[in-house]
Amino acid sequence: MKSRRMGGGEGNVGVGEDWSAPMASGSENEENSEGRSSVDYEDSVPGVIQQYAEAPSEYDLIKSDLKKKITLQKQSFEKRAKNIEEVRMRLQKYKPGDYYLEAGGSKKSEVAIPEVTTLLLVGAMGAGKSTLVNNLIRVLNRKTNDFDRAQVCGDAGENGTYFLNEYALCEKSNNICVFDSRGISEVATQEALTCLEDWMVHGVRHNQMVTRDCDSDKVKQAVENKGRHGHHKLSKRRSVNFVIFVVNALSVHKMYLTPQDGDHTPRDNLRRLFKFPFLSFNDARPVVVMTHGDLLKSDNDRLETRIYLGEQLGVPAVDYIFEYSAHTGRFVEEGDDCPVNDLILLEMVEFALQRADRNLPRKFSTYVAVKEWVEKVVRSCSNLNGKAALGIVVLALLVQVLFAILIMAFRSSATKS
Ligand SMILES: Nc1nc2c(ncn2[C@@H]2O[C@H](COP(=O)(O)OP(=O)(O)OP(=O)(O)O)[C@@H](O)[C@H]2O)c(=O)[nH]1
Ligand SMILES: [Mg+2]
Numbered sequence: 001m002k003s004r005r006m007g008g009g010e011g012n013v014g015v016g017e018d019w020s021a022p023m024a025s026g027s028e029n030e031e032n033s034e035g036r037s038s039v040d041y042e043d044s045v046p047g048v049i050q051q052y053a054e055a056p057s058e059y060d061l062i063k064s065d066l067k068k069k070i071t072l073q074k075q076s077f078e079k080r081a082k083n084i085e086e087v088r089m090r091l092q093k094y095k096p097g098d099y100y101l102e103a104g105g106s107k108k109s110e111v112a113i114p115e116v117t118t119l120l121l122v123g124a125m126g127a128g129k130s131t132l133v134n135n136l137i138r139v140l141n142r143k144t145n146d147f148d149r150a151q152v153c154g155d156a157g158e159n160g161t162y163f164l165n166e167y168a169l170c171e172k173s174n175n176i177c178v179f180d181s182r183g184i185s186e187v188a189t190q191e192a193l194t195c196l197e198d199w200m201v202h203g204v205r206h207n208q209m210v211t212r213d214c215d216s217d218k219v220k221q222a223v224e225n226k227g228r229h230g231h232h233k234l235s236k237r238r239s240v241n242f243v244i245f246v247v248n249a250l251s252v253h254k255m256y257l258t259p260q261d262g263d264h265t266p267r268d269n270l271r272r273l274f275k276f277p278f279l280s281f282n283d284a285r286p287v288v289v290m291t292h293g294d295l296l297k298s299d300n301d302r303l304e305t306r307i308y309l310g311e312q313l314g315v316p317a318v319d320y321i322f323e324y325s326a327h328t329g330r331f332v333e334e335g336d337d338c339p340v341n342d343l344i345l346l347e348m349v350e351f352a353l354q355r356a357d358r359n360l361p362r363k364f365s366t367y368v369a370v371k372e373w374v375e376k377v378v379r380s381c382s383n384l385n386g387k388a389a390l391g392i393v394v395l396a397l398l399v400q401v402l403f404a405i406l407i408m409a410f411r412s413s414a415t416k417s
Helices: 038-044 046-054 058-093 129-140 189-202 217-226 249-257 265-274 299-313 339-358 366-383 386-416
Strands: 117-123 165-168 176-180 242-248 287-291 321-323
Touching (some): 058 339, 117 129, 117 189, 129 165, 129 242, 189 265, 249 287, 287 299, 299 321, 321 339
Parallel strands (some): 117 176, 117 242
16 A cells, blocks of 8 residues: 655745755654654554554545545536636736735735736746746637747747746736746756745846856857847836746656655755745745646546645645646637636636735835834833833824824825925
């Protein structure tokens, strides 16, 4: 019986992870609390082990439950596919901040709502990021041709994306944009992480070139020649509001089949990339899109791969991983479209927008900053006694009142002029 440990507990982003060193591979022969490995235990109590071997393990039960849930979810998508138009309309009418939920005493007016909600695509080379952009544009705008905006690389994975590219998802409203990015290879992880950190902290720009130290001189020269116009300096810098993590099901399936003593570097790099803290917004980790599932042999292979991916990334396989088979051609012929696949894409976008809006940063407000400072002073005065405390509290309150008056005066003079 194939028995693997569940990796759900490893999903805490940033908690105890070392970003500079490759992660240790998961060990199935870990020692138990008594210092004995499970193999020793099996040798010493054969009767007990026989019983356990016959009963389904906890892992197998969880896995079969997940398989059931994924199958039910698939049926639900099939049923809801006829209402795809409703979801499409919702997304077309969407405005940044629509899904914001008030919490922690902050009102919507205190939140920095962006002009456009920006989603960043992150994933390995050839994972299907550019194809996903094209499919999103096709589905959201109901296009049957003229939707291949992003340059898709050839089957050999060459000539991929070397520039950050911004695409408006809804042509009419232009309230959601997606950034296609350069794929991340297995060997350049540390450098790629630094680049990602820069995008997540400082924002992204259309046409921004992405070269890496590990690129050959020939590649660097070619990319620099392509980007000679320097157009990106004229483009607006967008803060990333949420991340869509794109994974190729075939490569995950290969990781799944790798024997325990095999090379786990690709799996460790994938986990390391996904758990890179800068990709998360508070506790919200990137939404995962699993592509290329159509190339797996059987439905069971797809299910097992998705469950394994959820386990490795530490996200729920049912609700957090959106599995879709890309439409890879330039035209969609009559009967060639698949509403279930399309609905999966739309719901994935809605999922990303909800998380983007719920994690919007608060606006920087001088008044709020002064108010917080006054509160801090008042709190620290509780240790003092008598006149000194009273004096400091009165002074702090006076500063706050003075600030409020100054702000009001400034606003009224601004409206007059
Ligand atoms: N069968 C199948 N092929 C796909 C799918 N998604 C993408 N492809 C193909 O995979 C290849 C790579 O796709 P791209 O979209 O260029 O991949 P990428 O992630 O943008 O690659 P880089 O720009 O190099 O990082 C192309 O030949 C696509 O047609 C899918 O779901 N199923
Ligand atoms: Mg690409």
